[in-house]
Amino acid sequence: MAELNGLDLDQMRQLIEQVRNDPTIAQPLNTWKARVRWLSGFRGQAFIRDHTFVIDEPADLVGKDTAPNAVEYVLGALGACLTVGFILNATKRGIAIRNFEIALQGTIDNISTFLGLSQQGHPGYREISAEAYVDADADEAILREIWQETVTTSPVGNTLARQVTLHPRLVRT
Amino acid sequence: MAELPLFPTTVVGSWPRPPWLLEALRKRQAGLLSYREFQEVADRAVLEALRYQEEAGIDIVSDGEQRRDNFYSFVAEKLEGVRLMTLAEMLDYAEDKTFLDQTLRQLDAPSYAIKNPTVVDRIRPQMPLALDEAQFLLKHTRAPVKVPLPGPYLLTRSMWVKGISDRVYPSQEDLAKDVVAVLREEILRLRDAGVFFVQLDEPVLTEVAFRPPVQVRTFMCASLAAATTESPARELAWATKLINQVVQGIQGIKLGIHICRGNWTTDEGVLLAGDYRPLLDFLVAMKVDQWVLELATPRAGELTAFAPYQRVKEVGMGVVNPRSAEVEAPEAIVARVWEALDYFDPSQVYLNPDCGFGTFAERPVNTPERAFRKLQAMVEATRRLRRRFGAVTTAMARAQAPVSPGEVLPEEAARLVREEGAVLLDVREPWERELVRIPGASAIPKDEVPARVVEIPADCPVVVYCTVGERSAEVANWLRAQGYPRAVNLAGGIVAWMIARLPVEP
Numbered sequence: 001m002a003e004l005n006g007l008d009l010d011q012m013r014q015l016i017e018q019v020r021n022d023p024t025i026a027q028p029l030n031t032w033k034a035r036v037r038w039l040s041g042f043r044g045q046a047f048i049r050d051h052t053f054v055i056d057e058p059a060d061l062v063g064k065d066t067a068p069n070a071v072e073y074v075l076g077a078l079g080a081c082l083t084v085g086f087i088l089n090a091t092k093r094g095i096a097i098r099n100f101e102i103a104l105q106g107t108i109d110n111i112s113t114f115l116g117l118s119q120q121g122h123p124g125y126r127e128i129s130a131e132a133y134v135d136a137d138a139d140e141a142i143l144r145e146i147w148q149e150t151v152t153t154s155p156v157g158n159t160l161a162r163q164v165t166l167h168p169r170l171v172r173t
Numbered sequence: 174m175a176e177l178p179l180f181p182t183t184v185v186g187s188w189p190r191p192p193w194l195l196e197a198l199r200k201r202q203a204g205l206l207s208y209r210e211f212q213e214v215a216d217r218a219v220l221e222a223l224r225y226q227e228e229a230g231i232d233i234v235s236d237g238e239q240r241r242d243n244f245y246s247f248v249a250e251k252l253e254g255v256r257l258m259t260l261a262e263m264l265d266y267a268e269d270k271t272f273l274d275q276t277l278r279q280l281d282a283p284s285y286a287i288k289n290p291t292v293v294d295r296i297r298p299q300m301p302l303a304l305d306e307a308q309f310l311l312k313h314t315r316a317p318v319k320v321p322l323p324g325p326y327l328l329t330r331s332m333w334v335k336g337i338s339d340r341v342y343p344s345q346e347d348l349a350k351d352v353v354a355v356l357r358e359e360i361l362r363l364r365d366a367g368v369f370f371v372q373l374d375e376p377v378l379t380e381v382a383f384r385p386p387v388q389v390r391t392f393m394c395a396s397l398a399a400a401t402t403e404s405p406a407r408e409l410a411w412a413t414k415l416i417n418q419v420v421q422g423i424q425g426i427k428l429g430i431h432i433c434r435g436n437w438t439t440d441e442g443v444l445l446a447g448d449y450r451p452l453l454d455f456l457v458a459m460k461v462d463q464w465v466l467e468l469a470t471p472r473a474g475e476l477t478a479f480a481p482y483q484r485v486k487e488v489g490m491g492v493v494n495p496r497s498a499e500v501e502a503p504e505a506i507v508a509r510v511w512e513a514l515d516y517f518d519p520s521q522v523y524l525n526p527d528c529g530f531g532t533f534a535e536r537p538v539n540t541p542e543r544a545f546r547k548l549q550a551m552v553e554a555t556r557r558l559r560r561r562f563g564a565v566t567t568a569m570a571r572a573q574a575p576v577s578p579g580e581v582l583p584e585e586a587a588r589l590v591r592e593e594g595a596v597l598l599d600v601r602e603p604w605e606r607e608l609v610r611i612p613g614a615s616a617i618p619k620d621e622v623p624a625r626v627v628e629i630p631a632d633c634p635v636v637v638y639c640t641v642g643e644r645s646a647e648v649a650n651w652l653r654a655q656g657y658p659r660a661v662n663l664a665g666g667i668v669a670w671m672i673a674r675l676p677v678e679p
Contacts, residue, residue: 099261099283099285099286101261101283101285103274103283105278133282133283133285133286
């Protein structure tokens with residue numbers, strides 16, 4: 001089994017080949033689901049396929065600080081997404097990556113809006129920085145190209161940078 | 174121990190590594206060079222670092238820490254039971270992950286790039302920590318040699334990581350015992366090899382004392398964050414105790430402690446700031462000869478911080494900023510030293526940069542050329558200071574001449590001039606007077622006094638002085654026999670006068 005960056009090359013090639021021949025087989029990969037259940041206080045638990053994780057708020061925000069909060073998970077999700085993309089693109093080019101790490105930081109436009117104390121701006125992130133560090137033997141120009149490609153094709157990156165249509169609904173039980 | 178002239182110049186330790194040494198270091202770290210092969214490359218770099226110091230005229234030299242990747246993690250290669258682990262490997266174990274993340278953001282570095290020596294088993298010297306460094310340097314220089322060693326507090330705090338080290342050492346105190354023994358043994362070895370000065374580096378003490386907010390903490394000890402949330406006084410007392418255990422009773426070598434406020438960036442704005450007051454009681458209690466301190470930037474505070482403890486220790490005064498581009502003016506260095514003489518004897522003052530020029534191999538804070546010019550500025554300042562004080566050695570300036578009949582101390586001499594119209598008589602040679610003199614003094618070189626005695630008024634007290642009070646004692650005795658009953662000698666000469674902070678010119 002040929003392996004690069006911890007990925008099975010044959011399996012990856014096969015997937016890319018299959019989708020190229022028949023784009024409909026990628027259809028299920030377009031939809032993703034999560035269920036989040038309130039526990040107590042600000043604690044919630046996410047159930048995603050056969051996985052689960054907890055979401056909380058830091059003590060400064062009256063939480064118990066037992067887990068990251070939701071906006072932090074957004075940063076985690078973006079970082080993970082960029083990581084997947086970078087490794088995918090590097091592996092496709094046959095480049096071995098020794099180390100890769102991203103430091104993210106987001107700035108909320110106006111958190112007072114969330115607390116209902118202000119009408120100015122909005123409570124979402126205004127900007128997010130992502131500093132990526134890579135340790136590999138490839139040319140720096142190539143690594144920069146891969147990074148650029150990764151950012152423009154990132155699912156989470158695009159979710160954050162574009163308008164997403166939300167469909168909220170409340171059901172009384 | 175070697176007798177040094179006044180105001181000896183020295184370095185704190187590190188020197189910027191040449192690119193070819195860094196390349197060899199990277200190969201060594203990747204396992205592509207053997208220990209021996211790397212040392213051969215480093216030999217050349219040491220000689221280069223030494224040549225810079227010798228050409229600048231530095232009195233006490235170091236090997237520029239050329240063999241080390243930084244000032245403390247190099248011990249991983251020398252000690253069994255210590256492994257250089259990246260922060261990436263340690264993140265799961267770190268007690269305060271927020272602190273580590275902040276540190277990495279400060280450094281603009283990923284966790285995999287920062288390495289920490291971590292205790293994974295009982296520690297035992299595989300080879301001496303710095304003896305090989307010292308022996309090589311001693312073989313190539315006649316100057317007294319300084320060897321910096323990481324201090325016991327720094328080593329214990331950085332190497333003990335909960336979840337990894339506690340399997341062999343349940344607590345930091347348990348590890349500290351072995352660290353103290355290793356360092357103590359090393360100092361004795363270095364002394365026996367002929368090393369003049371061992372400096373223990375304890376840079377983290379400032380972080381403990383100043384308790385900076387987490388965003389500006391810069392040290393990479395995984396467990397330090399926990400320490401700083403505890404009582405700083407307790408931590409500092411523990412550090413002091415460890416240092417004293419290391420040096421207890423060791424004779425025949427100069428021992429110093431170096432503390433600083435960070436030396437990993439040229440951005441002064443993110444380095445720690447604070448004066449020595451919160452540390453002073455602990456510094457005084459440390460049984461070392463010398464404090465090697467940052468004093469060249471405003472971040473280190475005013476010298477007045479030393480007012481409560483005057484003349485208790487030597488000071489290795491940081492007089493140049495190792496990180497800045499501009500080279501300090503010798504006049505400014507002289508002025509700063511002059512200011513320090515309010516709190517330290519001339520014999521207690523050594524001149525050095527605030528810190529090393531390349532604390533971390535991959536992050537030198539200056540170029541060798543600029544570092545060299547800064548050393549030259551220090552040496553020039555020392556030369557001017559020595560000229561002022563005459564060619565006296567540290568021992569001579571230390572000797573407080575007892576006042577015998579016919580002698581007065583500087584304060585009394587000044588009073589005689591002020592209140593009784595005494596004449597000051599300088600009996601030194603003209604070239605000595607040009608360097609420094611007491612304002613308003615008359616001058617007759619000693620050998621010319623008999624021939625020119627009529628120039629000296631006999632109806633008032635005469636205070637005779639020279640450099641340290643030997644020549645002038647003879648003249649004063651002679652004058653008294655010649656009908657000058659009120660002729661007295663200035664005990665300790667103009668050196669004592671200057672130490673007493675009485676005015677001199679130019």
